Amino acid sequence: MELTGAEISGAEIVVRSLQEEGVDCIFGYPGGAVLWIYDELFKQDKVKHILVRHEQAAAHAADGYSRASKKVGVCLVTSGPGVTNAVTGIATAYMDSLPMVSISGQVPTYAIGEDAFQECDAVGITRPCVKHNFLVKAVEDIAPTMKKAFHIARSGRPGPVLVDIPKDITAAKCVFEYPKTVSLRSYNPVTKGHPGQIKKAAQLLLEAKRPMVYSGGGVVLGNASAQLRKLVQTLGVPCTNTLMGLGAYPATDKQFLGMLGMHGTYQANMAMQHSDVLIAIGARFDDRVIGDPKHFGSVARKIIHIDIDPSSISKRVKVDVPIVGDVGDVIDDLLKALESAKEKQDAKALKAWWAQIEEWRSKDCLRYDHKAAIIKPQFVVEKLWEITKGDAFVTSDVGQHQMWAAQFYKFDQPRRWINSGGLGTMGFGLPAAMGTQLANPGATVACVTGESSIQMCLQELSTCKQYRLPIKIINLNNRYMGMVRQWQQFFHGNRYSESYMNALPDFVKLAEGYGHSGMRIEDPKDVEPALREAFARKDDLIFMDFLTDQTENVYPMVPGGKGITEMILAEEL
Amino acid sequence: MRHIISVLLENEAGALSRVAGLFSARAYNIESLTVAPTEDASLSRMTVITSGSDDVVEQITKQLNKLIEVVKVVDLSEAAHIERELMLIKVRAAGKDREEMKRMSDIFRGRIIDVTDGTYTIELTGTGAKLDAFLEALDKSVILETVRTGASGIARGERVLRA
Numbered sequence: 001m002e003l004t005g006a007e008i009s010g011a012e013i014v015v016r017s018l019q020e021e022g023v024d025c026i027f028g029y030p031g032g033a034v035l036w037i038y039d040e041l042f043k044q045d046k047v048k049h050i051l052v053r054h055e056q057a058a059a060h061a062a063d064g065y066s067r068a069s070k071k072v073g074v075c076l077v078t079s080g081p082g083v084t085n086a087v088t089g090i091a092t093a094y095m096d097s098l099p100m101v102s103i104s105g106q107v108p109t110y111a112i113g114e115d116a117f118q119e120c121d122a123v124g125i126t127r128p129c130v131k132h133n134f135l136v137k138a139v140e141d142i143a144p145t146m147k148k149a150f151h152i153a154r155s156g157r158p159g160p161v162l163v164d165i166p167k168d169i170t171a172a173k174c175v176f177e178y179p180k181t182v183s184l185r186s187y188n189p190v191t192k193g194h195p196g197q198i199k200k201a202a203q204l205l206l207e208a209k210r211p212m213v214y215s216g217g218g219v220v221l222g223n224a225s226a227q228l229r230k231l232v233q234t235l236g237v238p239c240t241n242t243l244m245g246l247g248a249y250p251a252t253d254k255q256f257l258g259m260l261g262m263h264g265t266y267q268a269n270m271a272m273q274h275s276d277v278l279i280a281i282g283a284r285f286d287d288r289v290i291g292d293p294k295h296f297g298s299v300a301r302k303i304i305h306i307d308i309d310p311s312s313i314s315k316r317v318k319v320d321v322p323i324v325g326d327v328g329d330v331i332d333d334l335l336k337a338l339e340s341a342k343e344k345q346d347a348k349a350l351k352a353w354w355a356q357i358e359e360w361r362s363k364d365c366l367r368y369d370h371k372a373a374i375i376k377p378q379f380v381v382e383k384l385w386e387i388t389k390g391d392a393f394v395t396s397d398v399g400q401h402q403m404w405a406a407q408f409y410k411f412d413q414p415r416r417w418i419n420s421g422g423l424g425t426m427g428f429g430l431p432a433a434m435g436t437q438l439a440n441p442g443a444t445v446a447c448v449t450g451e452s453s454i455q456m457c458l459q460e461l462s463t464c465k466q467y468r469l470p471i472k473i474i475n476l477n478n479r480y481m482g483m484v485r486q487w488q489q490f491f492h493g494n495r496y497s498e499s500y501m502n503a504l505p506d507f508v509k510l511a512e513g514y515g516h517s518g519m520r521i522e523d524p525k526d527v528e529p530a531l532r533e534a535f536a537r538k539d540d541l542i543f544m545d546f547l548t549d550q551t552e553n554v555y556p557m558v559p560g561g562k563g564i565t566e567m568i569l570a571e572e573l
Numbered sequence: 574m575r576h577i578i579s580v581l582l583e584n585e586a587g588a589l590s591r592v593a594g595l596f597s598a599r600a601y602n603i604e605s606l607t608v609a610p611t612e613d614a615s616l617s618r619m620t621v622i623t624s625g626s627d628d629v630v631e632q633i634t635k636q637l638n639k640l641i642e643v644v645k646v647v648d649l650s651e652a653a654h655i656e657r658e659l660m661l662i663k664v665r666a667a668g669k670d671r672e673e674m675k676r677m678s679d680i681f682r683g684r685i686i687d688v689t690d691g692t693y694t695i696e697l698t699g700t701g702a703k704l705d706a707f708l709e710a711l712d713k714s715v716i717l718e719t720v721r722t723g724a725s726g727i728a729r730g731e732r733v734l735r736a
């Protein structure tokens with residue numbers, strides 16, 4: 001193709017490519033290798049740049065932005081330490097399959113390999129934690145590479161893509177034309193499910209005596225929540241969601257059994273184990289979900305598995321009916337197959353199954369002490385749910401607070417629960433909340449965190465000030481790395497090795513130091529009024545430091561490597 | 574079980590390290606890996622010899638297919654196929670050993686491709702097992718140096734692997 005028109009710089013091509021992709025907001029931090037790109041950002045106002053305070057936060061914020069908006073998140077970092085700082089955020093997005101494009105500066109092409117100042121092999125370092133990456137070697141390649149990067153990031157099983165651009169390439173010039181289409185002979189994700197397999201699945205579901213739907217993050221990422229609801233309701237069967245899948249099925253519906261897995265509900269784990277036909281949708285049977293695959297496989301059941309990624313199927317658990325395709329498309333086809341099938345469901349068996357499930361449910365496994373004199377963390381989350389009418393975006397960090405948020409905030413919509421499930425990255429919560437707020441200006445955004453996690457990306461309080469992000473930080477402060485302490489209590493003879501958080505800052509003063517407001521809440525009776533007051537202040541970031549019970553544990557708990565029905569319940573201790 | 578997997582991939586910088594990285598990151602075995610461009614200069618053809626249970630090998634092929642630059646993957650071991658490896662071996666060939674070395678090379682259909690007063694360099698092609706057998710047949714003390722390419726494989730009959 002002969003290109004005509006004025007020549008523009010590689011840096012301008014980067015920015016124009018972002019505009020072509022409809023990107024309105026990126027997260028970044030400047031440095032030598034990306035100065036030309038920053039110069040071009042300065043000259044335009046279509047792409048808003050959010051200046052974070054640490055590159056890890058740039059990646060988490062872009063990731064959070066994507067989770068809360070369905071769009072591709074974008075971050076921009078400089079070479080060397082800029083990109084190494086971003087790696088944690090990129091790996092986090094990779095483990096949870098988030099579409100993200102990270103642009104990193106690189107030393108000039110002629111200096112690559114000479115151990116130049118701020119040189120690092122960005123493509124090499126990120127290779128195992130990206131869906132794909134590119135080192136751009138000529139200015140003419142920037143536009144086609146950007147096009148490919150966005151295409152790869154958002155199609156198939158989504159994931160982060162890194163584009164590494166040497167500084168001299170951003171200064172060089174060529175004619176710009178953004179490709180209209182992209183085709184890669186080696187990359188053509190399947191979207192339509194196999195009709196024969198779908199028919200088989202429909203038959204199995206209709207013949208089932210103890211059917212169960214288990215869905216994961218794939219349903220959220222695939223925007224197939226409406227289809228999932230329809231399927232579960234058409235069949236009248238129980239449904240559980242993984243940590244990553246919460247909100248895909250409404251938590252307040254009676255067919256929902258709660259989250260399953262290591263800290264899943266008794267009824268979800270029991271139903272999972274004892275089902276005779278299990279349909280897994282956009283989920284991957286990972287270790288935190290089904291525990292020991294041998295134990296899980298020790299009872300006979302038929303498994304149907306729908307996933308866009310063939311490598312997720314039969315990886316940890318052998319399945320009977322694999323269906324590769326886009327989860328929404330496949331469920332649509334499955335619903336049609338169910339409609340046209342001659343078989344009828346076994347109503348009697350289904351009734352008995354539900355009776356069994358209600359018996360499990362009556363154990364009330366999430367029960368906790370409501371009369372305690374110290375604030376119970378579960379109570380804070382329950383009140384948070386009430387006061388935000390179940391309609392907030394909730395981000396979290398990693399630890400006990402994350403599990404309590406997942407258990408006690410009843411998400412009725414997808415993309416409202418934003419957490420690092422796969423990598424389990426402490427420090428994710430606050431920057432992810434920034435991305436979430438920027439993707440949804442005016443929405444209520446809460447970050448449920450712990451006093452240890454929040455300190456991992458605390459510097460972002462400054463970013464929140466600069467861009468007036470009115471996030472409500474719910475710090476469940478138990479003065480411990482609570483989840484570590486819990487494991488030490490259960491499995492290491494109460495030896496609390498290095499899990500006590502000493503010398504904590506005064507979070508109220510700290511928030512004030514950054515120009516925000518803080519609250520310290522110590523009495524259970526103050527929890528609700530404080531939350532009401534904070535959430536009424538729509539324009540302000542409020543750091544709510546709740547002093548919670550230091551000894552509280554997350555129940556139920558399946559110890560690592562055990563079967564999912566081998567739960568430790570609160571009442572057993 | 575031992576498997577021989579053929580991979581057709583974009584002939585691009587970094588593609589090889591993606592494959593090698595995949596094997597090490599997921600703790601899959603590699604017995605050997607060979608790669609070179611094909612008649613279509615935009616494509617490379619790789620042969621990987623690996624071992625593992627059927628489940629593991631199924632995952633290996635799926636994970637290889639998932640790499641963006643991989644165009645096609647075939648497990649050649651699933652059907653009739655041919656496997657060849659090249660070995661160059663430098664052996665001591667002085668005095669009474671000299672005649673014996675020549676004889677051994679002939680038996681294994683090797684070719685002597687370089688000669689000095691005291692050494693032969695022999696070129697030998699065949700399956701990995703045949704090359705192993707040749708090494709076994711020699712007295713250890715005569716082997717000065719060996720270099721092997723790792724196996725390349727192709728399907729028997731009319732089956733072809735193309736982009």
Ligand SMILES: Cc1ncc(C[n+]2csc(CCOP(=O)(O)OP(=O)(O)O)c2C)c(N)n1
Nearest residue numbers: 399400401424426450451452453481482483
């Ligand atoms: C970056 C990182 N380092 C270490 C861990 C291991 N880890 C998991 S939970 C946890 C404790 C978290 O403590 P806190 O944020 O106070 O939350 P709590 O469990 O007390 O609610 C740690 C250290 C991790 N998940 N991420």
